[in-house]
Amino acid sequence: MPEISGLGVYVHVPFCASRCGFCVFYKEPPTRPAMERYLQCLRKEWQRKEGQGAGADTLFFGGGTPGVLTPHDFVRVTEALGIGITWQPREWTVEFSPSTVKREKLTILHELGATRISLGVQSFDECTLVALGRRQTTQQSLRAYELLREFSFSVNLDMMFHIPGQSLSSWMADLRMAVALGPDHISTYCLTGECGTPVGDGLHESWSLSGEKFYRQTWNFLRDKGFEHYEISNFARDGHRCQHNCNTWRMGEWLGLGPSAASQCRGRRFRNVDDLALWAQMEEQGLAAEEDIVFLTKFLLLQDRMIFGLRTADGFDECLLSRAEELGVADCGKLFQRWQEMGFVKKFAGNICPTERGMLVHDTLALEILSQSTFPFVSNT
Ligand code: SF4
Structure with a gap:
C-alpha cells in the first residue's frame, strides 16, 4: 500500500474480560448495559464532532479489547460512523485478543471493509503467559491465527519480551514460532514494568530496565527473516506497514473517539477522560469530556x-x-x-x-x- 498521510480515526473500546498483570490501559468489565451505553454515546460523540473524521484514510479500533464486541455491535459502530455510507477507510485495523476471535466476527468485519487484524499473542509459552496474567492459551492463539488466515486480512502479531522469568532463548523461540506462522507484520514490545501493576510491582531488583540484548537479537533475527524494521518496535512485510501508526509518528492528525481516546486535530492535542460513566454522561448532554488539552504550535x-x-x-x-x-x-x-x-x-x-x-x-x-x-x-x- 502506498504511504498514507493525513487524517486517522481511533476508536477506543474500553472493555476487557480480564485484567492482564502488566496493563495500564483504561478498561472496564464488558457488561451488556455498559456496552449499550458506550455504543449509543459513540454515535453521539461522532455526531457532536459533526463527523470530522469522515474521509479519514485510516481507522483503528483499539482498546481494551475490541474483540469483545458482538458482530451486531460492529455493524452498529460502523453505521454510527457512516462507514460504507459517507466514507470508507483505506486501512482499517481491529485489535483482537486470541480468545475473542470468532468466525462470525471476522466474517462481518470483512464484509464491512476491515483490512487488518492485530492479534495480541504476546507469547506462545504457557509459563510466560501466566507471568503476564494473560487468560489465554497457546492453543487459542494458534487457532485464532488459523481462523484469521481464512480471510484476506493483513495480520499483525503483538509480541512481548523482557518478561520476568523469560530467558532470551525462550523469547527467541517465541519469535521463531511467530515468524513460522507467516504474519504480515510483527510488533515487539519490551515490558516496561509499570508501577501499580501486579507484574511491575513484583519485579525483582535484578530485572534490568534496558532489555538491550533482547532488542539487538530481535532486530537481527526479524531483519534476517525478511521483515522491514520500520519503527523501533515494528516490523513489516513489504507493503504491510501500519499506516495509521505511521501517520501519528509523522505528526499527522487523528480523531479519537471513546473514553481515554487521544486526539490531535484542528490545532489541538487532547484526551477524552479515562472514565466511561463520565464520558457517557457528558456525551448524553452534548458536551465534550476532554482533558490534557494542548494547543499545537509550530515548535x-x-x-x-x-x-x-x-x-x-x-x-x-x-x-x-x-x-x-x-x-x-x-x-x-x-x-x-x-x-x-x-x-x-x-x-x-x-x-x-x-x-x-x-x-x-x-x-x-x-x-x-x-x-x-x-x-x-x-x-x-
Ligand atoms: S487485553 Fe489488552 S487492554 Fe485488556 S488488560 Fe490485557 S493488555 Fe490490557
Missing part, C-alpha cells in the same frame, strides 16, 4: 516530528533542521551533527534517520531534544 509539532521521526527508519526530513533555525533554534543543526559523529543518526535520501545505536538510545535522544534550552517549544509562534 511543538517540529519537536515531536523530530522525536517521533527518530523512532522510525525513515527519520524526518532534513529541512526540519533549517526550519528549526528559522524559528530561532540556533543550535539544532549542531546537535544533530554531534549525534551523526557519535553514530546515533545518519543522513539518507534527504532525511535524518536513526542508526541502530540511535534507536537503542532513543529515550535519551528524545530527552536531550526536550531539554534543549534553546528550543522555544512553549511559544505560541
